[in-house]
Amino acid sequence: MxxxxxxxxxxxxxxxxxxxxxxxxxxxxxxxxxxxxxxxxxxxxxxxNAVAKALRDQTTGTIGMVVPGIGNPFFTTIVEAVERELQNSGTDLLLCASQYSPQVEARRLGTLLARRVDGLIISPCDIEASVPAVLDAARRVPLVQLDRYIEGGGADWVGVDDEAGLALAVDHVIAGGARSVVFAGSRLVSSSARLRLSGFERTAARAGVEVLPPLLGEFTLEWGVEAGRRLLDAGRLPDAVVCANDEIAVGLVRSLRFGGVRVPEDVAVVGFDDVGHATMCDPPLSTVRQPVEEMAAEAVRLLGQVKAGDPRPAQRIAIAPRLVVRQTSRPVAAGVAE
Amino acid sequence: MxxxxxxxxxxxxxxxxxxxxxxxxxxxxxxxxxxxxxxxxxxxxxxxNAVAKALRDQTTGTIGMVVPGIGNPFFTTIVEAVERELQNSGTDLLLCASQYSPQVEARRLGTLLARRVDGLIISPCDIEASVPAVLDAARRVPLVQLDRYIEGGGADWVGVDDEAGLALAVDHVIAGGARSVVFAGSRLVSSSARLRLSGFERTAARAGVEVLPPLLGEFTLEWGVEAGRRLLDAGRLPDAVVCANDEIAVGLVRSLRFGGVRVPEDVAVVGFDDVGHATMCDPPLSTVRQPVEEMAAEAVRLLGQVKAGDPRPAQRIAIAPRLVVRQTSRPVAAGVAE
DNA sequence: ATCGGTTGGGTAATCGATTACCCGAGTTTC
DNA sequence: GAAACTCGGGTAATCGATTACCCAACCGAT
Structure with a gap:
């Protein structure tokens, strides 16, 4: 050079x-x-030399993004959406994966701050353990949480309305005739995991259907397979399984069919996210679509408005999801068939 | 701040x-x-302030990585491997996606260079159109190509031995009894696409089996589905289909089975990569495993050795892949069963 | 008592781009 | 014809961390 x-x-x-x-x-x-x-x-x-320019201008033209992992198609989809959103604004994205570890996450945040990013978009990996690092970062630069958030507020958030999404899913399977339902999700280490479970339980309770104990593991296909196996082993199957994401749902469908259970005739299955391979699932997966593009756009817009350490109360922007009925649930008038 | x-x-x-x-x-x-x-x-x-430090030290402690897209599980896997490799070296990874566009790729390279990365790892999206930007970058900072490379040499490369991998796959299906074979891959815009096709053709020709015209589209599940459909429509099926990656293979298997064809009894299918959902495929996919960890380690090691604009002849390091026999091909003594 | 040597602290140059500030030349205006 | 402006170019300060260089204090040895 x-x-x-x-x-x-x-x-x-x-x-x-x-x-x-x-x-x-x-x-x-x-x-x-x-x-x-x-x-x-x-x-x-x-x-x-962008380094010299950044030093002189006190602005780097970069924003940092921290997600739990790029192996999960939901996060890659949302990263791509944010990148598209930033495309023409002249700011670059510095992408980091926390590998679902609050320690790694804190380290990543530290180096992004040291590199003087102009802002941060983060999906905190742990609703509790991520709190100090996220709040500290929010004190130093504009920060918005996307998808997941930390407990106790203190930083802005943009995401899907998880409870509404689960209500959509539960009401749909009940409308299809389900009288007993179960939730297959993730252990409750993230806001999404918690909200989806509580959304499920609230809607099911209101509808008065039988609720089997939830199956909580990870947001992975492997866990979906395992969850399906447990349902088969339990001897008695519910009429419908509502899953916390599509990967779990795909694994679960595979597992159930392998065990001789017909989907959706014997058991209806609904996923969540509608990214990646939901359409390519066999049979195509009924699911709740996250408004990824809107979420990314809203996060970027909001980031332009927040100021570091702003004492103004934190905003929470929940965007409504949409039910997409395909073939793992019995079709009803409600929802969009594709 | x-x-x-x-x-x-x-x-x-x-x-x-x-x-x-x-x-x-x-x-x-x-x-x-x-x-x-x-x-x-x-x-x-x-x-x-890392910006000030970088300016003074003339080194940023970052290396840039450019891959065609992070939606493809192969690239996310290799990015994760490179990240792990860099973990304890104190250097951060600046990850960019070229979105399979040489223009975007050139722009990304430009901003990485402006930010004075200490080195670059790139998987050029187009074997021809990527040439000028990659060579220009290689003149300015240490650069190694990973997985894909540009034609004409001029920059170091680390990757899998594609031809050896395809030889493994073709020999395997022939050993399983296949007398007619077809290749399902991608249009020939990348080195991987070309080498895999030529490796397939060379091995099949040497073995003297019948070779149907290759099906060339994209490295996606969707294209795999479409390729399967075309085979079904053609009326006559080959004994085996060798695919350029796992996504194509998974789509193709789905398509074939949907059309009533049994896999592997009627048609054997073999993939390539062994990342992502190959094990979760139904039935589990026989494939050629890329040595992703070794490739990442070797790329990082090599990057530490190359100097910008070094006139020394470019190195090419091809690492041998390994056949993994699962259930979409008839098992033979060769290969590893899992 | 003096001298070479060591130890540790401070001053200011450095990295590269931007820009506040200054200055001279040319133009306008009454 | 002189004052008031405008225009465009150059000099040097600035951003923040590091470190070359200098200097004072103190050591032991002669």
């Missing part, structure tokens, strides 16, 4: 100030100088 | 030099000063 604006200025026979002005166009220079500087820069292959 | 080392020095009643020395430990200071500086830093919540 190493061609600086001083080199360009010298080659063009002008001062660095003129070179800078010619290149940035932030103040007028004579056409003659503009021309000479442009030529010199091109010949030398000059590329401005 | 805004607490600098000057603030710390002032609070501790020492010079910035002493503060810097106390904090970095790179030169001795009296215990008394060390103590005062440590206390002041803690009280003020001092966090060193």
């Amino acid at each position: 190493g061609v600086t604006i001083h080199d360009v200025a010298r080659a063009a026979g002008v001062s660095v100030a003129s070179a800078s002005r010619a290149l940035s166009g932030r103040r007028k220079v004579t056409p003659e100088i503009a021309e000479r500087v442009a030529r010199a820069a091109a010949e030398l292959g000059y590329q401005p | 805004g607490v600098t080392i000057h603030d710390v020095a002032r609070a501790a009643g020492v010079s910035v030099a002493s503060a810097s020395r106390a904090l970095s430990g790179r030169r001795k200071v009296t215990p008394e000063i060390a103590e005062r500086v440590a206390r002041a830093a803690a009280e003020l919540g001092y966090q060193p």
Whole structure:
């Protein structure tokens, strides 16, 4: 590397100030100088040093994003949506994975802050253990939580309305005739895990159907398979299984069918997210679609408004999801068939 | 933000030099000063500015990684492997997706270079269109290509031995009794796509089996489904289909079974990669496992050795893959059963 | 008592881009 | 014709951390 604006200025026979002005166009220079500087820069292959610019401007043109893991298609989808949203704003995304570990997450936040990102979008991996690192970061730079959030408020949040989503799913299977239901989800370490379970329980209770004890593991296909196995082993099957995400649902359907259970005839299954392979599932999965694009857009918009350490009360923006009925549940008038 | 080392020095009643020395430990200071500086830093919540440090040191402690897309589980797997490899080296990964577009890729490379990454790992999206941007980047910083590479050499590369992998797959299905074979892969825009096809063709020709015209589309599940449909429509089925990756294979198996074809009894199917859902496929997919961990380790090691614009001839490191026989092909003595 | 040597602290240069500030030349206005 | 402006170029300060360089104090040895 190493061609600086001083080199360009010298080659063009002008001062660095003129070179800078010619290149940035932030103040007028004579056409003659503009021309000479442009030529010199091109010949030398000059590329401005973003590090120096960041130091001088006190702004890096980057925002950091921390998600639990990029192996989960939901997070890659939302990362892609945020990237698209940022596309033309001239800011770059620094993506980090916390690997579902609050320690790693805190370390990642630390290096992003050290690198002086202009803002942070984070999906905290643990509703409790993530609290200190997230609040500390929010005190230093604008921060918005996306999808998952930490308990106790204190930082803005954008996400899907989990409870409404679960209500959609539960009401749908009940409308399809289910009299006994079970929830297959994740252990309650994240806000999503908790809200989806409570949404499920509340709606089921209100409807007065029988509720079997929930199956709580991880947001993975493997856990879905295992959960299906447990249902088969338990001897008695519910009429419907509502899952906390599509991966669990896909694994569960596979497991159930392997055990000779027909889906949706014997048991209806509904997922959550509608990203990745829900449409490619066999049979195609009925699920609740997260409004990923809107969530990303809203998160970016909100990030532009929040100020670091703002004492204003934290906002929570919950966007309504949509039920997508495919073939793992009995179709009813409600919902969108695809 | 805004607490600098000057603030710390002032609070501790020492010079910035002493503060810097106390904090970095790179030169001795009296215990008394060390103590005062440590206390002041803690009280003020001092966090060193990595931007300033990078400018002064002429090194950012970051390496950039550019992959075609993070929606593809193969790339997320390899990104995770590289991250693990870098974990304890103190360097951070700046991850970018080119979205399979050479233009986006060139722009991403440009901003990574402007941010003065210390090195680059890239999987160029297009074997031809990616050439200028990759060579230009290689002239400026240490660069290694991982998985895909550009034509004409000029930059180091680490990846799987694609031809050997395809030879494994083809020999395996032939050993299982296949007399006619077909390749389902991607259009020939990447080195992987080309090498896998040529590896397939060479091995099949050597074995003297009948080779149907290849089906070339994309590295996606959707294309696998479509490829399966085309095979069904063609009326005559081959004894085996060898796929360029697992996603194609999974889609193809689904499509074939939907059409009433038994796998592996009627048609054997073999994938490539062995990441993501190959084990969760129904039935579990026979495939060729890419040595992702070794590839990542080797790429990072090599990156530490290359110098920018080094005139030394480019290295190509091809790591041998391994056949993993599951249930979409007839088992034979060769290979590892799981 | 003086001298070479060591130890540890402070001052200021450095990295590269931007821009506040200054200055000279040219133009306008009464 | 002089005052008041405008225009555009150059000099140097600035961002924050590190460190080359200098200097004072103190050591032991002669």
